[in-house]
Amino acid sequence: MFSSKAFDSHEGVTFFSDAASGLKGIIAIHSTALGPAAGGCRAWAYESEEAALHDVLRLSRGMSYKNAVAGLPMGGGKAVIIREPGKPVTEAQFEAFGRVVDRLHGAYVTAEDVGVSVADMACVARSTPYVSGISSHGDTAGGDPSPKTAYGVYCGILAAAKARLGRSDLEGLRVAVQGLGSVGRHLCENLYKAGARLVVADINPAACENLREHFGAEVVSPEDILFQDVEVLSPCAMGGVFNPQSIPRIRASVIAGGANNQLASPEDGLALHARGILYAPDYVINAGGIICVASEYLRSGSEQEVWKRVAGIEQTLAGIFAESKASGTPPHVIADALALKRMAGGQARH
Ligand code: NAD
Numbered sequence: 001m002f003s004s005k006a007f008d009s010h011e012g013v014t015f016f017s018d019a020a021s022g023l024k025g026i027i028a029i030h031s032t033a034l035g036p037a038a039g040g041c042r043a044w045a046y047e048s049e050e051a052a053l054h055d056v057l058r059l060s061r062g063m064s065y066k067n068a069v070a071g072l073p074m075g076g077g078k079a080v081i082i083r084e085p086g087k088p089v090t091e092a093q094f095e096a097f098g099r100v101v102d103r104l105h106g107a108y109v110t111a112e113d114v115g116v117s118v119a120d121m122a123c124v125a126r127s128t129p130y131v132s133g134i135s136s137h138g139d140t141a142g143g144d145p146s147p148k149t150a151y152g153v154y155c156g157i158l159a160a161a162k163a164r165l166g167r168s169d170l171e172g173l174r175v176a177v178q179g180l181g182s183v184g185r186h187l188c189e190n191l192y193k194a195g196a197r198l199v200v201a202d203i204n205p206a207a208c209e210n211l212r213e214h215f216g217a218e219v220v221s222p223e224d225i226l227f228q229d230v231e232v233l234s235p236c237a238m239g240g241v242f243n244p245q246s247i248p249r250i251r252a253s254v255i256a257g258g259a260n261n262q263l264a265s266p267e268d269g270l271a272l273h274a275r276g277i278l279y280a281p282d283y284v285i286n287a288g289g290i291i292c293v294a295s296e297y298l299r300s301g302s303e304q305e306v307w308k309r310v311a312g313i314e315q316t317l318a319g320i321f322a323e324s325k326a327s328g329t330p331p332h333v334i335a336d337a338l339a340l341k342r343m344a345g346g347q348a349r350h
Helices: 049-069 091-103 118-124 146-165 182-193 205-215 266-274 288-298 303-311 313-327 331-344
Strands: 012-018 023-031 041-044 075-082 174-178 197-201 232-235
Touching (some): 012 091, 023 049, 041 118, 049 075, 049 288, 146 313, 182 205, 197 205, 288 303, 303 313
Antiparallel strands (some): 023 075
């Protein structure tokens, strides 16, 4: 455990279960150097407990980096609920999860991630105040973070299209979107309004049909979506999509999507760079949601201010791409260095 790459000096890992509701899961706190560890809760039917542990550790570390680069006073953490295949997570399980979060006394602040909705987080909030992504308070921003995540990804695509393709708009640009859930669907709407041509895939056929109907999207199979003849590839489903098997087959020249942990390993970022594919570091481009979640939790920033902060992702990425071009260093290496520098300036608080 302690020497595994994914563990990477986590401050703490909590394995929890609740016999009455049948809840099982893990909370990982990577760093509280910059503030309480903030990151969503994912509900997934993992193929093994090891897979769940690996996922939560990588996600939680990613949150430390994400929050640091976004300039938020929050550390990095994440939770996974190990769902039984074919069964939804029950209200009683979300309430029990809230009790586990509460026992950490604010070291970890939870919110939505894959498989968890705003209504689910409202159940969690019955057991703990250390939860966000539910609703706005008065004139501060809040609620479902996914529209903000999607907008940040859209702004990141603008930056990448400019840097790699010399484009100042997205009119007629072909974009392949993998995953049409909360983030993917909102992103497609933004892209459609900007005149982009969409190629999409999801393991849920109804989600694809919806996109075909509303945004004229071309639907392809989940097996083929990464290898389309498009300018931009936008992964918005699960992690690990870029690996030694997939990278040689990619035809897009820009990768800019909302999914967490898109690179199976940092070496895969080097391989993309060597192929001349511009990769927008996932935790930089998908920070819109946590910017909103942090604003709700800390009660700082109006809705308008938060949208503006999210739009700033375009500028942040433009800076990273410019530095990459000037130095020849891959963008994910530049982003990691920036995150580590900011974290080094803080101190663990819990
Ligand atoms: P979601 O559960 O709403 O949607 C995920 C979608 O991906 C689902 O429609 C699912 O059917 C689809 N999917 C799963 N495996 C697939 C595959 N192999 N091929 C094609 N489609 C597949 O989740 P979400 O909130 O939209 O999150 C998507 C990604 O964005 C995740 O990696 C998440 O961690 C990341 N993210 C989300 C937010 C947010 O605000 N929700 C913020 C930052 C990062």
